[in-house]
Amino acid sequence: DTGVSQNPRHKITKRGQNVTFRCDPISEHNRLYWYRQTLGQGPEFLTYFQNEAQLEKSRLLSDRFSAERPKGSFSTLEIQRTEQGDSAMYLCASSLLSDTQYFGPGTRLTVL
């Protein structure tokens, strides 16, 4: 399977814990995006990378959130001191520059 992959698919954690998600983009895609989706809403943009550089961050991305793409391939999204409001589906997408974005299956986070 050469699509976008995300791990884990599901994560349940207690409030206050840290969590980290991983996204592996389609190989050779130089852009990688993170989105968050809550029930009944469309995905909301969080941040994106072009190669290793993080080019834009949404104001939704509080200082508890950090994303990295150290070698321009896979990316991680970390949430520190999770809150119940962080419960959502976290989606990753990749593209070749501004071309079509292809999404992964998402990681569903539940904060108890």
Place this chain on the structure above:
Amino acid sequence: LAKTTQPISMDSYEGQEVNITCSHNNIATNDYITWYQQFPSQGPRFIIQGYKTKVTNEVASLFIPADRKSSTLSLPRVSLSDTAVYYCLVGVGNQGGKLIFGQGTELSVKP
């Protein structure tokens, strides 16, 4: 950034053609129109993209009138498996790369 308006929900029956219209009155000259499909607990899936007139692929057709202030996604002969949320987006590639999703149209196909 162009805002889109589409129906919240639609119902259809198997075998029918479904047309979902999206309004985007403030579309810019260099904006493209893109549609995504999303099933529950999955990421959005690209369906089709166009700039003007008509685009057709193996999944759907996209009709865009000359003024480009609206577009219509046409799904021929829907089946139960087409039950999903459909999102219309404009300005793809012109917003620093990010996609701006609305609430989408929840299509329910009944037997």
